[in-house]
Amino acid sequence: QVQLQESGPGLVKPSQTLSLTCTVSGGSISSGGYYWSWIRQHPGKGLEWIGYIYYSGSTYYNPSLKSRVTISVDTSKNQFSLKLSSVTAADTAVYYCARDQGGGDPDAFDIWGQGTMVTVSS
């Protein structure tokens, strides 16, 4: 079955760019039909959707983060990535990648990565 795995630095300095990658196994991003998202969870808090990408490369971002977010896809590596620029301590969180159910329009998230903790600190 499809599995997702996040990877990237666990520590990022303020004002720098946070970069994470989600590797998809057990299925192909390019097979289409699914939206691939990034979601974060601040320590002890709720969940915040960051944005998604479709296999074709079309994206949509949370308006509250839009100016700082870029999500891209590399179908040859079966990966999609997140870049969040100009980070501050407020970006410290567990970052998850997730896949929706694939019903056509964006759906509920049925597959999640295990999450990766990113701390923003000098």
Added chain:
Amino acid sequence: DIQMTQSPSTLSASVGDRVTITCRASQSISSWLAWYQQKPGKAPKLLIYKASSLESGVPSRFSGSGSGTEFTLTISSLQPDDFATYYCQQYNSFFTFGQGTRLEIK
């Protein structure tokens, strides 16, 4: 954007109890609502989608109902494994989560 409000924030209950968690949307989301269970240090797990559809492999003691702006998640008979935090999420207009309901042992 659509705001999601869950109640209560914390719920104390015992094994065998029937519990209900409520989620309200700031505007109509039809039935585009999901419920997730999250345990400490783990990713959320999808329980219910389209307000009342049970995800494959999820025990039948979990059920969801509602449409429009008011939704509920019910656990018919609490099991020890059910003590966790529960989130609702709308996907009518992109994605927004509720603030969570922590279900703790009484």
